[in-house]
């Protein structure tokens with residue numbers, strides 16, 4: 043039975059905006075990020091990568107590199123333990139161990155340009171790079187494909203032999219086209235037959251990258267007793283431990299992973315890339331520490347992007363504005379190994395609406411591009427582009443009001459999500475209502491500059507937000523401050539949001555709690571910082587630990603007063619006797635008396651939570667287009683989002699703004715631009731061109747709070763949903779501005795000019 | 801046993817001022833200022849994001865001018881003066897920009913923060929009261945992937961008001 047909580051309207055700490063605990067270190071340059079670590083005798087590693095999108099490796103000759111002055115070690119796939127072709131669970135669902143190892147260092151084939159082939163360790167980074175260039179690889183180049191159509195051409199070979207003749211491939215007709223699922227509910231075919239308005243379209247999106255500013259990095263060293271120590275920037279130290287243990291075929295307890303400060307992840311720093319290479323190099327170089335930093339180009343070419351793909355969607359509505367049927371086929375790029383997250387796309391595509399008859403068919407499509415990783419609400423922005431665009435078009439075709447249609451068909455408590463679960467209390471209706479009340483919604487769009495045109499669009503989006511496992515340890519100092527030890531790496535202020543929940547529970551201030559993120563030896567298992575889960579789940583663990591601390595302190599108070607434990611109560615930071623009003627003592631005063639009442643007080647909290655119930659957002663976008671050049675400027679942007687409860691509103695707003703900025707980049711500009719031979723042609727920040735401060739307006743935020751009943755403070759998780767609505771919101775605004783519907787993202791200047799010309 | 805000394809051409813002798821302190825060292829002629837600061841001087845507050853002048857995480861001030869330290873050679877700072885994020889706070893306390901970044905929650909992961917702080921200081925040192933567009937224009941060479949820039953711009957505005 044899941045515990046439920048009555049939300050309070052007023053809190054002392056929650057909802058305030060204290061300065062984050064790690065802030066000082068981060069504004070003074072003192073914070074130690076992954077690349078900042080320096081160990082005695084440390085040497086540097088780098089990776090040689092494939093220039094070809096698809097090729098058989100005929101031979102690798104490392105002798106010239108090994109002979110170079112300053113080079114300590116060179117490793118290839120054969121230096122890693124031989125990986126069986128079997129399924130293993132690496133914490134992110136099952137995967138084939140051979141694929142996992144091959145993605146670290148390729149064995150028989152390279153499957154994408156940028157695929158790692160060899161690692162080199164040398165006295166410094168410059169020497170290591172020189173040596174990597176001296177490695178000779180002989181390739182037999184194979185036909186390659188970098189999109190979901192080309193990859194199933196009859197002359198395109200199977201990217202992974204394992205799928206030849208597999209059940210999914212048989213049905214879909216090509217080994218690169220792996221069918222994942224069909225979700226069906228009601229009778230969509232009959233419902234379409236009875237619908238007054240039916241509309242369908244194909245949407246396509248290009249692969250994009252998370253774009254975190256800090257490149258991947260890892261430092262590894264073996265102890266003489268066979269223990270492996272790793273320092274890295276990761277979203278999950280325990281996940282790194284689990285993956286490295288699988289790849290190196292050793293026990294997890296023989297590995298210590300220390301998560302250093304992390305410079306952004308957005309899902310892309312959940313998989314491992316460099317860690318096993320650094321470990322293999324360290325061993326071969328005589329157990330000295332090896333540090334590796336991925337170059338930016340390799341971050342684009344070799345680390346997990348988000349899937350592009352094609353989405354076919356059909357919607358049916360009655361003439362009185364009821365959405366009655368939906369059917370969709372999702373073909374999402376997995377990259378070179380399975381795992382496009384098409385399953386999540388299937389969960390999200392209809393999640394804003396109550397549609398009684400529906401079908402979703404999902405395909406995981408192998409292409410010669412890097413294996414995709416999670417990217418902020420992975421799989422949801424792509425399908426939001428399809429449904430929020432087509433809903434707008436349906437409304438235009440049928441003459442429905444776009445807001446009213448969405449409101450009338452909005453998902454609510456009891457609605458069935460496309461893949462089956464029934465929604466608990468959710469905030470879709472409240473978010474739509476709040477969007478209509480915003481200043482933005484009620485303001486005129488304003489005058490365009492001469493020669494330009496303006497348009498406004500809006501769109502909504504959903505993300506389910508995970509729960510999972512977290513652990514927190516507390517210890518009480520005699521001045522009444524509390525040390526909080528947690529395993530969730532802090533990417534955007536979660537030390538603060540977790541400490542604040544502990545403080546609220548204990549009746550002390552946020553500053554009285556000192557949060558520390560520690561290594562895998564020092565705290566209980568904690569799942570990744572991802573899935574919008576940290577403030578929800580690790581915050582819940584902190585709450586549990588605080589409750590345990592209060593219970594222990596009640597015992598101490600009872601000893602102090604020689605009364606029965608059950609006679610002690612705790613409220614607003616004060617312990618008192620229920621029966622004797624004279625007896626009361628504040629949290630801090632009692633902390634000073636631990637020595638007299640039984641010694642130190644420590645407590646722990648751990649959780650394993652269900653999904654958080656899901657969050658919704660609606661975004662409103664005004665933009666201005668120069669029809670001559672196609673240049674598009676977002677001139678006003680507002681985000682309305684249900685946060686459940688905003689623990690630290692500034693960081694909630696920050697998540698909303700940051701997610702929207704990424705989504706705007708996705709909508710207008712960002713893409714993997716692939717050359718004909720399958721090489722990413724824009725693998726630098728200059729050419730990939732993420733939004734700068736000059737490209738964006740000030741992003742307005744409205745936090746809606748529909749408390750999550752299964753969290754002590756009502757938290758829902760906020761980090762991911764803000765990247766979901768921007769692509770369709772921007773697309774709908776473009777349609778409003780130029781009267782033409784674009785169904786391919788990015789909706790860049792070239793596509794806008796081409797649309798206007800035709 | 802392989803050598804522990806970086807192979808290649810001989811070192812360049814550099815005498816320089818970093819955050820007001822004199823430094824003297826030998827640096828390989830091909831080493832970037834970014835790596836020189838991080839690996840030789842030991843100041844890791846200046847960050848690496850791209851190594852090709854397109855993210856601004858490595859921003860430092862060189863004789864009062866804002867530069868991407870990944871595009872400057874360590875050998876080039878001989879006789880010059882470098883300011884990094886580590887030099888912004890004084891014994892009096894934080895620089896108003898640092899304080900404003902904290903108060904306005906202008907950082908999430910914080911990897912871009914040193915670069916933004918040094919760049920913004922370069923702006924306010926010369927133009928104490930820039931408007932929002934000027935701030936956005938000046939900071940366009942610094943990428944932040946976490947914040948959407950809104951809170952960064954507000955923090956710079958706040959610091960500018962405080963310093964007036």
Ligand code: FES
Nearest residue numbers: 850851853856870
């Ligand atoms: S590291 Fe110098 S600009 Fe990116």
Ligand code: FES
Nearest residue numbers: 908912944945946
């Ligand atoms: S705060 Fe993460 S890149 Fe700016």
